[in-house]
Amino acid sequence: MDIPSIDSGPIWLSLQLAGVTVGLLLVFATPVAWWLAHTRSRFRVVVEAVVALPLVLPPTVLGFYLLILLGPNGWVGGPVQALTGSVLSFSFTGLVFASMLYSLPFVVQPLHSAFESVGKIPMETAQSLGASRLDAFFTVISPLARRGYLTAIVLGFAHTLGEFGVVLMVGGNIPGKTKVISIEIYDRVEVMEYAQAHILSAGLLLFSFFVLVMVYTVNRRLPVQVT
Amino acid sequence: MTHLLEAKFKITYPEFSLDVDLNLPAKGVTVVFGPSGSGKSTLLRCLSGLERAPSGFLKLDDQVWQDEGIFIPIHQRKIGSVFQESRLFPHLNIQGNLLYGYQRTPLVERNLHLDEVVQVLGLGSLLKRYPEKLSGGERQRVAIGRALLTSPNLLLMDEPLASLDMQRKAEIIPFIKKIKDEFETPIIYVTHSMNEVLQLVETMVILNSGKVVNWGPVEEVFSDVQLRDAVGDGQLGAVLETTVSEHDDKFGLTRLDFMGQVLSVPKQNIPMGKKLRVHIHSKDVSLATAAPVGATSVLNILKAKVGKIGAIDPNGYSVDIELDAGRPILATITRKSLSNLNLQIGQPIFAHIKAIKMVHEMDT
Numbered sequence: 001m002d003i004p005s006i007d008s009g010p011i012w013l014s015l016q017l018a019g020v021t022v023g024l025l026l027v028f029a030t031p032v033a034w035w036l037a038h039t040r041s042r043f044r045v046v047v048e049a050v051v052a053l054p055l056v057l058p059p060t061v062l063g064f065y066l067l068i069l070l071g072p073n074g075w076v077g078g079p080v081q082a083l084t085g086s087v088l089s090f091s092f093t094g095l096v097f098a099s100m101l102y103s104l105p106f107v108v109q110p111l112h113s114a115f116e117s118v119g120k121i122p123m124e125t126a127q128s129l130g131a132s133r134l135d136a137f138f139t140v141i142s143p144l145a146r147r148g149y150l151t152a153i154v155l156g157f158a159h160t161l162g163e164f165g166v167v168l169m170v171g172g173n174i175p176g177k178t179k180v181i182s183i184e185i186y187d188r189v190e191v192m193e194y195a196q197a198h199i200l201s202a203g204l205l206l207f208s209f210f211v212l213v214m215v216y217t218v219n220r221r222l223p224v225q226v227t
Numbered sequence: 228m229t230h231l232l233e234a235k236f237k238i239t240y241p242e243f244s245l246d247v248d249l250n251l252p253a254k255g256v257t258v259v260f261g262p263s264g265s266g267k268s269t270l271l272r273c274l275s276g277l278e279r280a281p282s283g284f285l286k287l288d289d290q291v292w293q294d295e296g297i298f299i300p301i302h303q304r305k306i307g308s309v310f311q312e313s314r315l316f317p318h319l320n321i322q323g324n325l326l327y328g329y330q331r332t333p334l335v336e337r338n339l340h341l342d343e344v345v346q347v348l349g350l351g352s353l354l355k356r357y358p359e360k361l362s363g364g365e366r367q368r369v370a371i372g373r374a375l376l377t378s379p380n381l382l383l384m385d386e387p388l389a390s391l392d393m394q395r396k397a398e399i400i401p402f403i404k405k406i407k408d409e410f411e412t413p414i415i416y417v418t419h420s421m422n423e424v425l426q427l428v429e430t431m432v433i434l435n436s437g438k439v440v441n442w443g444p445v446e447e448v449f450s451d452v453q454l455r456d457a458v459g460d461g462q463l464g465a466v467l468e469t470t471v472s473e474h475d476d477k478f479g480l481t482r483l484d485f486m487g488q489v490l491s492v493p494k495q496n497i498p499m500g501k502k503l504r505v506h507i508h509s510k511d512v513s514l515a516t517a518a519p520v521g522a523t524s525v526l527n528i529l530k531a532k533v534g535k536i537g538a539i540d541p542n543g544y545s546v547d548i549e550l551d552a553g554r555p556i557l558a559t560i561t562r563k564s565l566s567n568l569n570l571q572i573g574q575p576i577f578a579h580i581k582a583i584k585m586v587h588e589m590d591t
Contacts, residue, residue: 121314124277127301128308129328130377136302139327143318 009176010184011200017092017180018160021099025107025156026149028100033111034137038120051108054101059165066098066170090172095180098170099160106155114148115141147219154215158208229254230288230380230413236273236280245269245280245437253287253381253413256403256427258445260418261434261457267417270434271385274415275308276301287380305336307374307412309384313366315358321369322354328377337378339410344372347405364395368402375410382406384416388423400426421462425504425587433457445504450555455540455547463547464508464584465556471501480526486553491526492583504587509547511582512558516568518577527580531556533570550578 036048054062070077070088076097077088088094118141126136142149164182171178173187181200188197230253238245245266251257259267272278274285276292276299285293292299307328315324325341345351348368358366367387374382384403388396404427407414416427424431424445431449432442435457441448449458450465469483469490481495483503490505497503519528529552537547539562546565550556556578560568570576 122316124301125308125310125314125316126327128275128277128306129373130302130331131327132302135331140316140318144316 007175007184010179010181011203013092013176013178014161014180014182017095017099018157020096021103021160022107022153022156024096025100025103026152029104029107029111029152033108034115036108036112037115052105054103055105059102059163060169062102063098063166063169066094066101066166070094070097070170089170090174090178092171092177095167095171095178098166099163102163102166103156103159106159107152110148110151110155111145114145114151118144150218151215154211158211161204162208231286232381232413232415233284233286234270234274235284236270237282238269238273238278238280243269243437245273247434247437247439249432249439249442251430251432251442253415255407255429256414256416258416258418258424258428258431259434260424260431261440262419264436265434265457266437267419267434268385269437271308271383271415271417274381275306275383276304290380302331305378305380307377307379307382309367309370309374309382309387311386311389313358313363313370315366315369315373317358320355320357321350321361324358324369325350325354325373325376328373332377339375339378341376344375347409348372348402362395363391364398367391367395367399371402371406375406375412379412382412382414384414386417386419388420389418396423403427421506425466425506446554450549450557453537455537462508463557463559464506464511465554467505467507467554467556469503469505471495471497471499471503473499485529488529488552490529490580490583505583507556507580508582508584509557509559511580511584512550512556513579513581514548514550514558514560514564514568514570515577515579516574523579525579525581527583529556529578529580531576531578533572533574533576536565536570536572550576552578 032047032051036044036051067089068074072078072081072087072089074088077094080086080088086093088097122140122144123133123136126140127133131139162182164186167178167180168183171180173179173183181204185197185200185204188194188200232249232251232253234247234249236245236247243264243266247266247270259270261267269278273280273283279293279298283293285291290305291297292304316327319327325344329337329341345354348371350369350372353361353365353369358369361369371384371387387403388399391399400423403414406412407427416423418424428445430443431445433440433448433454440453440457441451445466446468455463467485469485471481472484472489473482474480474494475482475491476494479494480491481493481497483490483492483505492505495503531550531552534549534551534555537549539546543562545559545561548558548560548565548570550558558578
């Protein structure tokens, strides 16, 4: 039996996309999650709802608005094109932007609950020992919230790998640029190349499964915080 | 060395308000005493900068930490804090915890170092261990050491022993005394335990319902007829400073000299000439207008004069009397007795002391 040839391009692209997306999301989601965990502002519910929107919206709705937003005449795409000369829609950068929105709740929510369970006291204690807020965050809060970070990274990564609708709408299907695994699978199925589709699908399935097993194992092993 | 602490805070919450204006010499241990909900912890949070009272003033010696338009953030105040729970960082070992604040203290300001703090607090064998492996008492010692290692100008302790059992408490108090003696850091210590007060205090501040009721040296402050609300029934009474004058092996007693009179207490293993602090509950003092004619089982009878007659208690049957025996002593008697004895201010009186509850050696 012939081993079906697999184009590794979409796999690498997917991994790259997921990596960059999660990296940027951690930077962006940390302050949002921190704010949500500690604010008493009445806008909190609004922000929580906005963050959770990608969970309930059909990816096509999100993709449609992103396409308009990122397009040459969009609020984001227009100025970016004017500044850099490159179009956001149907580009890798555009995909990263879309993925960040799409995976936002998967990163914000674990961090939010981690910060909530860490509570205010470690921050106050570190400050009373002479640490600035930022210093205290990196030396005390983030190590205490490491379970939350691990969950956020893994869920964000896996979820970005698996997205389809948004990517298709915003990125199109450009080999080497925006063609990621999930779309490659769709393409293979369309042209009846089930063998290739199987390999990619099973790969994604196993990857997701092992990643989740790993998360749950590590989460169990990390000591429960005692104060 | 005495530091001068000026603190003025006004802060209002829906169900509670704090309104204090303190100007006190911070030396040794100053205890903030009062019933729960009296504002002790809020006062400490205002001092440390965890709470910002909208109108406040805070100054230690010549450093202004809060004034109109000035609010030095908590991490820039040279204040160490110890809380009821140890609040150690679970991800750092004991050495890491101890050094957390030390490493964040500028080199020139470090006047306490790891070795001496570890030695004084007996932490040597714990350094490589993690907080979760330590007993409650050990954790609290580490927390105290960690705060000291920031070389603070003021150490705030908010009921540091409240979560420990009697045995652990007894284990830690000597360490706090040692800190007082060996390092010159003034300590502000919040508690509602009379036991801790007697063992540690020089100066005390009594808070009730967010207001300072009285403050000053413990012997003077405590024998105030106004204190019933703030101190609580079971603890109301006089704190007296006495000197060990004689040991009576035959009857197992130690005699104490108090303003030229004698008090006998169960035998203490303390050399003569040493100072002892005793606490006499007001309920253990009864009054007689004449010296006993027949024999009495009461050993301790002090000659005094009637000082002040205080307010009647909420139940309406007893009243607190302040006696002058060189130092004030409090007696709680019934209103009926007050009427029977027909007490007049300045009248000589015999105070029968049925029990002396607590005896503590003072470090001098």
